[in-house]
Amino acid sequence: MAKFSSEAYDLSQWEERVQTSLPERGPGEEEREESREKVVELPKKKLHKNKRPRRNPLKMAAATLCFGVILATVTTMIYNQVQLTELTEEINTAAQSLQEAESLEIQLNMEAAQEMNGTQVEEYATNELGMSKIQSGQVTYVGSSQEDQGDVLQEATQGSWMDQLWAWLQSLFA
Numbered sequence: 001m002a003k004f005s006s007e008a009y010d011l012s013q014w015e016e017r018v019q020t021s022l023p024e025r026g027p028g029e030e031e032r033e034e035s036r037e038k039v040v041e042l043p044k045k046k047l048h049k050n051k052r053p054r055r056n057p058l059k060m061a062a063a064t065l066c067f068g069v070i071l072a073t074v075t076t077m078i079y080n081q082v083q084l085t086e087l088t089e090e091i092n093t094a095a096q097s098l099q100e101a102e103s104l105e106i107q108l109n110m111e112a113a114q115e116m117n118g119t120q121v122e123e124y125a126t127n128e129l130g131m132s133k134i135q136s137g138q139v140t141y142v143g144s145s146q147e148d149q150g151d152v153l154q155e156a157t158q159g160s161w162m163d164q165l166w167a168w169l170q171s172l173f174a
């Protein structure tokens with residue numbers, strides 16, 4: 001067997017043949033004969049095997065549905081990422097404004113503390129409002145001993161109507 005052979009490719013079918021013993025034909029018959037020689041006929045079983053498969057509408061609908069679901073999923077994911085990015089940006093803006101507000105609060109508290117220290121408040125209360133420091137005669141101490149008790153003089157009412165109903169039901173079964 002030769003290393004390189006052309007057995008798989010039988011090109012002799014398409015070669016032009018010289019006709020020596022055939023009767024003379026017209027120009028149209030000659031072309032038909034040549035085209036018949038070049039046509040390869042397959043048996044019916046092979047024709048059925050090579051037939052283009054018919055597309056199943058159910059499979060096409062299922063494929064379209066799957067494609068639609070995938071497309072919707074991808075679109076939803078992109079939309080969610082955009083929303084997430086926007087919300088993150090809003091959170092960052094709010095956090096920055098909160099930090100600025102806290103800084104302003106600290107600054108204003110420090111300014112207020114500088115304007116009103118303890119001695120200034122005491123002077124204002126004494127001079128403007130007429131207040132004075134507490135004296136020992138103004139203080140009254142109240143003592144209590146553990147021996148003191150309270151006595152109940154009157155019993156409380158029997159309870160709410162729910163308690164009375166419950167007591168009546170208990171008395172029926174007792």
